[in-house]
Amino acid sequence: MTDRRRRAEYALALGAVAAGAAALTGASGRTWARAEIALSGPAAPAPVVVTGDDTAPAAFATGLAALAAVAALPATRGLARRVLGGLVALFGVAGLAAVWRGTRPAALQDLAADRSTAHGAVEALHVSALWPGLAAAGAALLVAAGAYTLVRGAAWPSMGSRYDRHSAPGTGRSSDPAELWKSLDSGADPTLDTGPGAGDRPADAHGRAAPSPATRTRHEHPKEP
Known part of the structure; x- marks a missing residue:
């Protein structure tokens, strides 16, 4: 695989997790159902509004956890990323379960009756299809994106992969202070080039590497003003 x-797979999965988490958290604060509580006498029924936070608080919590995973995915790699993908899938399953429990008519009627100050029976219940449906779609997207990350995430690039080549040990002079002091005691000049090719030049009487031909030329024939 190129x-x-x-x-492309990594960007798609990351976008799916972000979209699913945003759908769960955004839909949770909306109105999921409206109920009418019957009042005694000729008075009109009292309206009661039930939001997603009221009937399915776990949906908002799992959405927040998935949003945190969006920030954690770029910082992980290998097995850690696969484990994080499994957690995202579990967040989606928990979100789906919360939406299902929160949209049951019996649960909505009991909640509406508890929230009403009229202490009457629920006369009518109207469940919205938009916001619970959006929350369920977001949770399902988390399940799919998390499962895909669990299977394929180990092969995706990570946030620090582009800098790996800069962290490789160099072949130049040592930065250890003890080694520098040893070089000074032996009479070697630590400012001279000790990189590749330096060992091919002969040493002088003090054990220092002889200057390169180009360096000798510059010293022997200085540039005239």
């Missing part, structure tokens, strides 16, 4: 395809 690097371009890996990056």
Whole structure:
């Protein structure tokens, strides 16, 4: 698989997790149902509004956890990313279960009756299809994106992969202070080039590497003003 395809898969999964989490958290604060509580006498029924936070508080919590996973995915790699993908899938399952429990008519009627100050029976119940449906879609998207990350996430690039080549040990002079002091005691000049090719030049009487031909030329024939 090419690097371009890996990056495309990674971006798609990351966007799916972000979209699913946003759908869960956004839909939770909306009105999921409206109920009418019967009052005694000729008075009109009292309206009661039930939001997603009221009937399915776990949906908002799992959405927040999935949003945190959006920030954690770029910082992980290998097995850690696969484990995080499994957690995202579990967040989606928990969100689906919360939406299902929160949209049952019996649960909504009991909640509406508890929230009403009229202490009457629920005369009518109207359940919205938009916001609970959006929350369920977001949870399902988390399940799919998390499962895909669990299977394929180990092959995707990570946030620090582009900097890995800069962290490789160099071949130049040592930065250890003890080694520098040893070089000074032996008479070696630590400012001279000790990189590749330096060992091919002969040493002088003090054990220092002889200057390169280009350096000798510059010293022997200084540039005239």
